[in-house]
Amino acid sequence: MIAYIGRRLIQSALILLGVSIITFALLYLLPADPVRQIAGRSATPQTVENIRQQLGLDQPFFVQYWRYLTNLLTGDLGRSYIQRSEVSELIVSRLPASLLLMLGAIFCELAIGLTMGLVAATKRGSATDQTLMLTSFVGVSAPQFVVGLLLLYVFAVRLGWFPIGGYGTWKHLVLPSLTLGVLGAGWYARMMRSSMIDVLRQDYIRTARAKGLRRGTILVRHALPNAILPVVAMIGIDIGIFMGGIVVVESVFGWPGIGQLAWQAIQRVDIPIIMGVTLVSACAIVLGNLLADIVAPFIDPRIKLR
């Protein structure tokens, strides 16, 4: 087990190294010039050249990357070109808001998705089942910005139950979490349904039924715990999906997390921030997958570690 985790950690580190190289190369090759953005239109060629030298952007690619990498190993993500502060500080200050949003979304998708899947599986083949599955398809097909805008219109503009945007109280959290969670709720409903149907086919369920246990008892005590675990083990993988979704959701709701930070940075070609957020996201995805892989054999001993 420890050897397995160790091997996976090394793999993860290599993947992150690769991610940093590719991101760096992409931003290096792309036509947008950060120096022009910083200097502004009226800058003289001399000023532009000075800024370029100051930022070290006149150096060859490998020199720039090597400097970036060595700084990275000491936890230094560089300084923002525009905001004049450390990228790591900016990210750390924005991270709690995004984590809160993701927790809210995980809660929403599990609460909605698992309930839907459970009901659909127990009423398999009925009209309820079909309606729920169609609803879950709608959930995975709905663009997040449309869901966000609709929720805003109905619950904030019309009904006034929740604020239109911003950050602070639990009321601010509800609509963004729901928006971010709708996609996952659709997936969880489908996974929970198929997992539950699989479990209900097992011999021990038949045995329980033969013993004369009540249907409710069989479902809650015998089937549910076995059906729910493999589904919940997927939470790690959600993190990766959230990392893209938060850019959209945070921009719709004005939520001050790293998604908004990234979006502002992208618009201003603030490369150190874009690099930083991409790396943090990649870390989250790699860790999430690692977590899912490590948790899986504990949940289901039939899964063997490779």
Next chain:
Amino acid sequence: MTTPISPDMSTPLLPAKPRSGIWRQLLKRRLAILGLALIAIAVAGAILAPLLTPYDPNEQMFDGLTLEGAPLPPSEKFWLGTDLLGRDLATRILYGARTSLIIGIVANGAALLIGALVGITAGYFRGWIGNALMRFTDLMMAFPALLLAICLAAILQPSLWIVALVIALVNWVQTARVIYTETSSLAEREFIDAERTIGASTPRILFRHILPHLLPTLIVWGTLGISTTVLLEATLSYLGIGVQPPTASWGNIIFENQTYFQVAPWLVFFPGAAILALALAFNLVGDALRDILDPTQRGRA
């Protein structure tokens, strides 16, 4: 966008069934019929747009705004209302279907092609090429696809084709993984060994014997992928870094009119419903196809 579950289609594979069989089975499923109908409506709308509407998508009409200059709500003259520039919304949505479908087909086709090439090469030839390709695929899986697409689209000068390219560049990864798994298990089967023994050339084995077995997977992923592509294009265009106005796209209609959405919610609602309907349609058909083409999955997800 990555999906949390991937259909496991690595185990018993039957050769692709005749097409008529697939159609007949599709038409037995209510959800698949709904999906096909929605796709048919979108395709018809896109092709027949000039015949279906008396307006031009970029025509800013004098009577298309209120006296105060606000968009008009749905009426007899403008069925879905008008947008902030006094253009007919229904017309723009019809023409927007063209954008969505073109990007859906081109970008997803390209992604499928890249994914299949990478997957087959890595799965059949193995060795250092296969290893390198699959490690690269693993690497790509660690990128948040949407964030990567946003970065690329924002920094490149966006146009219809750049958007398609960006989407293809982030969406091939899943296909590559699935095709790799299938090809590598196929390559070890006895009938492929037998072909090699009788001296069949590599292209012959690949095209005559491997590819037909991969077709069901490619059809399923190709269909589901269009849904992902449509959503990604809409999201990029909504952020203002996708298809650029005045070319109508469902995403950029919402982007342009967002400031009016509190007073004129139909400007978000109708194009939003269109995006949802098209993405839903391809998901429904793709899921039904998976059920039909992969017996091991039947009755499950």
